[in-house]
Amino acid sequence: MAHVRLNGLSKSYGKVDVIKDVSLDIEDGEFVVLIGPSGCGKSTLLRMIAGLESISAGTLEIGGAAMNDVPPRDRGISMVFQSYALYPHMSSADNMSFSLRLAGEEEAQRRSKVDRAADILGLGPYLDRLPRQLSGGQRQRVAMGRAIVRKPEVFLFDEPLSNLDAKLRVKMRAELKELHQKLRTTTIYVTHDQVEAMTLADRIVVLRDGEIEQIGTPQEIYSRPINPFVADFIGTMNFLAGIAGGQDKVRVGDIELATSNGLDDIQEDDAITVCIRPEDVATRGVTPDTENAVPTVIETLEFLGSFYRASLAVQDAGETTIRADFSINLVRDLDIKEGQEFTVALPSDHIRVYGEIFTHADDLI
Numbered sequence: 038m039a040h041v042r043l044n045g046l047s048k049s050y051g052k053v054d055v056i057k058d059v060s061l062d063i064e065d066g067e068f069v070v071l072i073g074p075s076g077c078g079k080s081t082l083l084r085m086i087a088g089l090e091s092i093s094a095g096t097l098e099i100g101g102a103a104m105n106d107v108p109p110r111d112r113g114i115s116m117v118f119q120s121y122a123l124y125p126h127m128s129s130a131d132n133m134s135f136s137l138r139l140a141g142e143e144e145a146q147r148r149s150k151v152d153r154a155a156d157i158l159g160l161g162p163y164l165d166r167l168p169r170q171l172s173g174g175q176r177q178r179v180a181m182g183r184a185i186v187r188k189p190e191v192f193l194f195d196e197p198l199s200n201l202d203a204k205l206r207v208k209m210r211a212e213l214k215e216l217h218q219k220l221r222t223t224t225i226y227v228t229h230d231q232v233e234a235m236t237l238a239d240r241i242v243v244l245r246d247g248e249i250e251q252i253g254t255p256q257e258i259y260s261r262p263i264n265p266f267v268a269d270f271i272g273t274m275n276f277l278a279g280i281a282g283g284q285d286k287v288r289v290g291d292i293e294l295a296t297s298n299g300l301d302d303i304q305e306d307d308a309i310t311v312c313i314r315p316e317d318v319a320t321r322g323v324t325p326d327t328e329n330a331v332p333t334v335i336e337t338l339e340f341l342g343s344f345y346r347a348s349l350a351v352q353d354a355g356e357t358t359i360r361a362d363f364s365i366n367l368v369r370d371l372d373i374k375e376g377q378e379f380t381v382a383l384p385s386d387h388i389r390v391y392g393e394i395f396t397h398a399d400d401l402i
């Protein structure tokens with residue numbers, strides 16, 4: 038195992054800067070997830086760590102040693118890609134031991150390493166099968182086995198589950214987590230899937246246009262996103278356009294809201310964005326006198342199995358809508374229906390205010 042240190046890493050293709058001054062310290066044994074929209078530079082950064090792309094500026098260390106000029110095979114890393122590209126004419130065992138054979142390892146040693154990896158991944162019964170005789174999940178497991186047998190200091194994964202169907206992805210996600218708990222190998226994992234990031238990561242790194250927006254535990258990123266971009270990318274968020282008032286107050290249309298988060302650097306009358314997550318909207322026991330009560334009309338009420346997601350038209354704020362989660366019990370107890378008036382509250386400690394106007398990507402379509 039090894040720690041990985043990225044110090045001011047940059048990558049340019051001609052005049053285009055794809056990775057811009059990225060610094061990141063990854064602890065020994067840590068599982069770090071790089072997440073961001075398509076094209077933000079996730080794969081490029083991972084390939085720079087692997088040695089598959091050159092580094093334009095900055096330094097990379099693995100286990101305390103400078104790596105900028107070390108070839109990929111000597112970096113102590115194993116990489117698993119989205120397309121796992123197994124050799125079609127080789128058995129699972131041979132696919133897994135191929136790199137060991139290239140490195141000149143003896144048959145007995147190769148066999149024991151493959152058996153150990155097969156054991157970890159539950160591939161024992163499939164070692165003699167060809168890739169075409171395996172399911173998608175089993176093939177991906179062979180690709181992981183190929184990475185494990187080399188006993189790397191660092192695992193690099195580039196969207197390894199993207200080619201699997203939804204059910205299998207959930208299963209493999211759990212297996213990856215188990216694998217990390219067993220091996221404790223330092224892992225850098227690229228995805229654009231927020232659920233993968235939340236469930237797998239010790240820390241999440243949110244990237245945008247080749248730069249780090251925020252680094253934090255899943256809990257930190259979810260509950261204290263540093264800006265609307267991060268808030269939008271992880272989880273579901275309501276964005277309400279408003280104006281800053283004085284004294285910890287904001288206005289959304291004709292509604293005045295008290296808030297305890299985020300007004301420090303904002304001047305009165307500045308345009309702001311008010312954020313609150315659907316599950317944080319208070320729905321039970323709200324009266325017009327409740328703090329930050331907001332009268333609405335229920336536009337839609339979607340049944341999502343364990344709760345309802347309501348879309349609420351805010352009455353005194355133009356076109357503003359708020360998504361809010363209603364419990365099954367609440368909907369049943371109050372016989373809530375679409376078209377009804379309903380007052381919710383936006384608890385002041387759950388509101389976050391950002392001093393910028395944010396347009397949700399979907400709203401631009």
Ligand code: ADP
Nearest residue numbers: 050053055073074075076077078079080081082
């Ligand atoms: P991601 O993995 O986050 O989707 P990539 O790292 O693949 O993003 O790409 C980041 C950016 O770098 C993209 O804008 C892409 O077009 C650009 N890029 C990647 N590889 C090259 C290359 N070989 N030459 C020029 N531009 C590239």
Ligand code: MG
Nearest residue numbers: 079080081195
């Ligand atoms: Mg990519």
